[in-house]
Amino acid sequence: MENVVRLTPTLKAVAAVATLVLAATACGSSGSSGSSSGGLNPPDLKAQSKLGKSEGEVNLIAWAGYVEDGSNDPKVNWVSDFEKQTGCQVNSKVAASSDEMVKLMKTGEYDAVSASGDASLRLIASGDAAPVNTNLVPNYKDIFPDLKLQAWNSVKGRAYGIPHGRGANLLMYNTQKVTPAPTSWAAVFGDASKYKGHVTAYDSPIYIADAALYLKATKPELKIKDPYALDQTQFDAAVALLKKQNGDIGEYWSDYLKEISAFKSGDSVVGTTWQVIANLTADEGTKIKAFVPKEGSTGWSDTWMISAKAKHPNCAYQWLNWIVSPKVNAQVAEYFGEAPANAKACEETSDKNFCTTYHAADTAYWKNIAFWNTPIEQCLDGRTDVKCVPYAKWVQAWTEIKG
Incomplete structure (x- = not known):
């Protein structure tokens, strides 16, 4: 899948x-x-x-x-x-x-x-x-x-x-090319056009949860409690945000060596990463920082x-x-x-x-991390009055997001 x-x-x-x-x-x-x-x-x-x-x-x-x-x-x-x-x-x-x-x-x-x-x-x-x-x-x-x-x-x-x-999935940025220093996932969502063509994102349907986590903080009217428990309205909002982001993405990464290389060359200047990738990128001499933004992370x-x-x-x-x-x-x-x-x-x-x-x-660090889970129809946040979008449909949507 x-x-x-x-x-x-x-x-x-x-x-x-x-x-x-x-x-x-x-x-x-x-x-x-x-x-x-x-x-x-x-x-x-x-x-x-x-x-x-x-x-x-x-x-x-x-x-x-x-x-x-x-x-x-x-x-x-x-x-x-x-x-x-x-x-x-x-x-x-x-x-x-x-x-x-x-x-x-x-x-x-x-x-x-x-x-x-x-x-x-x-x-x-x-x-x-x-x-x-x-x-x-x-x-x-x-x-x-x-x-x-x-x-x-x-x-x-x-x-x-x-x-x-x-x-944790961290936000990594090139400190010489991304200013002011970001504090929010807005750097890859709301403000991504500033770095059009140099934004990178994790290549997986589960990345939809990253968009949902951002919307949880910035669109309270959606009432998102759990980024892996999305009803159709919440899911559609996350997908729409990612489709908009797609126009600013330079590359979706799945091979971490390619992400290191992209940051080293300047093809990527901001996007999601892991601690081990951040360590290796810094070891290559690239001026980067990686952190958990104020909204938390997946x-x-x-x-x-x-x-x-x-x-x-x-x-x-x-x-x-x-x-x-x-x-x-x-x-x-x-x-x-x-x-x-x-x-x-x-x-x-x-x-x-x-x-x-x-x-x-x-412990305090991990409280800000929404660990990956399997989206299923029975909403993981405990709601029983609606059905949530199962993972198979996340997979379908990811294909549409990437075009």
Whole structure:
């Protein structure tokens, strides 16, 4: 349903994996906490009650950079020790999109998936993902509290996965060419014509939520509560704003190396980015700043989920516990370029400023991030008197927006 690129941060990772596809992760409204999945009523599946004997292998679907065994970079390997300690041989498949993840999970051939928010509710609603017994994941206790039982990884207080990592979508601008310094997303919406042809935006249907978040702050008459829960009127307003913006866009980005290059050359001077991209752009010598504007931002948070048809559930549970253990979660976070989910991971990062740079423990920072979620007809903001526009129609609209 999308063609978005999921990025790995290091140049070595890029060389190994080339271009990948990013998918949305998620939460409900900006600053929301707790599960709020509206009228979603998933099948009544039971979580596993206790761990049994290891089955000897586990089949995983993951974003590139999440399951590294040293084959891409000999120095990047957290799979081999897992296999030695558990006896579970890891078989992994890199997925290019959330839609591919959903299709693969439906085959029943995979035990677990690192699902993003635009996939997680689909997997829960269809019964392809089982509830998770967090008591079987000892490292869960050290996960940051504001990542637990959220709208993209739980329904009605039942956990459907283990948080892995998170990041925010930032506004980046060239400090030498964009003046005065912007404070608002108006820089890429209302004022975008000032930089016509040099504005960049994230290439994904989920970017519609960025427009909705801006309208939430600037058009209160629309009564938008959650940028992923848009009725037809609200949705049409967001689409209209993006169609207007399209005339000022120089390039929609999905490959982060192209965004770095565009900012370096001056082809792009303002637009959306991630912290890891901002870091690398600055390292290239480009004078940029990246920040969360006053309206807040969208963002992503990935969740390891277990298949309801898992043939190796015991090894899957051991993998979930391993991947969020402090040392491993730190390794993944640094390699991928995201804030770790385990609070103790910050003590294990090789760069001692890493968690500060990525705001890992900054609760106030994350309250301003509306994490990606799966738009469904049952409005995620709790409304029952209207239907909201489902993600399939976001995909259709994105094609129209881009012309």
